[in-house]
Amino acid sequence: MVECEFPECTTFGAVIRFALELEKGAAGVYEELAREPKAAPAAEMFKALAVAHKKRGDLLEQTRQQKLNEMILEPIQDMNGKSYIIDTNAPKGADVKTAAKFASMIEETSARFYIDSSKIAKTLMAEAARIMDRLGKESQANKAKLDAL
């Protein structure tokens, strides 16, 4: 199980931290699923998704470092982070179907988080909003691939 610590989404930095925890959690789950013997037919796909989620984490860190502008650091007051927390306790002994279903839920939650965050970020930072929107769409595409397994 990957340990994640999800903050309250009250600042831009906290939203990015939340996203980084999501990515860490998702990457860790995919790595665990890739090692499941019964899910072996999907192992390559899970490995690729683990790498993709790590890269998304890098992109988020880069966004935090380069795009944050203190002039528009407004508090975030209406985002309920609890509704985006993912389950990172990957099922043991899962077959392809079970593993894919579990991962699909992560992607669905991630997509919802990024799309909602994008709307909030739009009022703060258009560039960050675009990145959030892109990550949300990627998660939706990942979910579609997983659902097809």
Add this chain to the structure above:
Amino acid sequence: MALLSEVKKDYGKLKNYVNGEWIDSNSDRVIDVENPSTGEIIAKVPMSTPDETKAAVEAAHEAWWAWRETPPITRGRVFFKLKELIEQHFENVARIMVQEQGKTIDEARGETRRTIENVEVAAGIPSLMFGYTLEDGAAEGIDEDAVISPLGVFGAVCPFNFPAMIPYWFWPYAVAAGNTYIVKPSSQVPITQNYLTKLVEEAGFPPGVFNIVNGSHEVSDTLMEHPKVKGISFVGSTPVAKYIYKKSAENGKRVQAQGGAKNSLVVMPDAVLDRTVANMLASYYGCAGQRCLAGANLVAVGDIAEPLLKKYVEASKKIKMGYGLDESVNMGPVVSAKAKKKVIEYIDSAEADGAKILLDGRNAKVPGYEKGHFVGPTVIDQVTPDMKVAKEEIFGPVVTYLRMDSLDDAIDFIHSSPFGNAASIYTQSGKWAREFRYRVQCGNIGINVGIVAAMAYFPFAGYKDSFFGTLHGQGQDAITFFTDRKVVITRWF
């Protein structure tokens, strides 16, 4: 949420950086540097002596000519290296600022970015230092040129509210232009500059080109009195800015001295309420109100006053206070016990003058941080223009709420202040916005923007008692401040 880790618990006794060496001060006067969130002592800073300051000036003067002879493109390259190093140490720089100043990690990251942006602009020095020329400018066959030349040693005396960025409004431009430099960091927040200077050293600036002397007014006075120092940059309170301006000018130096502020944010009846409130929260409570660009007076025009106040107070109640290394914290403490006492005295005075404290931050407590200097968001209603809280700089998270009948009244009120640092208007009307930017006598005007912080490539300073001098910090203005125009008339026989 767990805290982000501190870079170090204790930074020890800080040293001066002079002539490319880290030197212990001989002074027996040492001040504690306190973490304003926890009350812990995290470093000790020496109050360097006049002789130590003079030695730094001599070293900077000695280094000047060779640095001045270094081509601008080569000088610029050292700044590219410095930029890369600060990027690599980005998170450490930000976290040290949180530790020593109390701001939130997001605010500190934003400040680190602005620090880097000044380095980036200064790195383009060849394009910033062009002179101009006119063939046959003096007469037929006699050409005339104006070349831009550096002048020698400059110094900066810096405040506590932006430990990384403010020295970088000045020194990168001065040094890129071919001068040498001495920074006196605020003795309340010297660690960030100490850390950044290690990166300056690693970037490869020659010894003596950039120097740090820690200390108090003795260092500043020595810099202002020294005949080899050509100019002084200062940011701080208005009384000190006036003193610096006068003393430096008496000693024949050029000066840019930025002082205090009392910024008004004017909300017109057609303002977009939700967006306006969110933006103003950042202005009034960002950096716990300790920005020279922070909102102070909130001026509601017409019938928006009641709904705006209700919404603003509700939103203010949700501001989360704490140690800025918790990424979910919206606001940290003020910088010291003394600063907290001063803010509380202002709130007391408003109450005594008959204003109504709608939201009272005087007794704010943050569990686990009982020794921190926290003042909660404070909203004071029924403030009138004659009250002390409407006129003087509080430098804390305090909103003084005034009601006016018209934009004319709001502008008259802004103009009644001796300060002229910044003012903002929230409106959807282009006509009102245009009138505001045209008429208001302040150095920085915001249209639906509550923190009018000029980017590195724009000049930054205020008007009236907020600034003493002519050329501002940052960008082309900084280059002009740190250089002079030399006219050359050429005739060949």
